[in-house]
Amino acid sequence: MSEFEKKIIMLFEMALTNQQKIISLLEGRQGPDMDDPANWLNTQQTLKILPVCVRTLFTLRKDPDLLWRKRGRFYQYFKPSLFIIRDKHIK
Secondary structure, eight states: OOHHHHHHHHHHHHHHHHHHHHHHHHTTOOOSOTTOGGGEEOHHHHHHHSOSOHHHHHHHTTSTTOOEEEETTEEEEEHHHHHHHHHHHOO
């Protein structure tokens, strides 16, 4: 993969993260600070909150209530949105 392609992918990831922030602001869901690194969990930490497998977690990313972002080759999940998903899908 060329440097140009890597930069384009990085820009799209940043745009997605910003889009998710804007949507949550418009919907009035913004409570905790989204820029605080303590509010973002990696996949393993997320699986401790949501008792699902990794594949199911990837499927749950289609749900608009789950805020996530990709940093490099790792995914991060917004901690408060995990509890919304847990209450919504897992009973």
